[in-house]
Amino acid sequence: MAENNFRAARRASDITLESAGEICEISRVTYQQKETNPGNFRLSELKALYEALSDTSKDIIRQAVVFFICGDDYIKRN
Secondary structure, three states: OHHHHHHHHHHHOOOOHHHHHHHHOOOHHHHHHHHHOHHHOOHHHHHHHHHHOOHHHHHHHHHHHHHHHHOHHHHHHO
């Protein structure tokens, strides 16, 4: 679920994989791998990506990060 939200946030801001990689200062391939396995993102990469997103996309990625960290606890509370 989390990886789908990372992808959804990027797409909602019309950011390509190539651009996302540039924003995070990594290759497109590396970015795509991290989007699929969000636990591999560095905080600095997430911060850079967050700053490039639209307000709507920021909400999506915040939820993705919280879900990744809290998992089922997040779902139970919301």
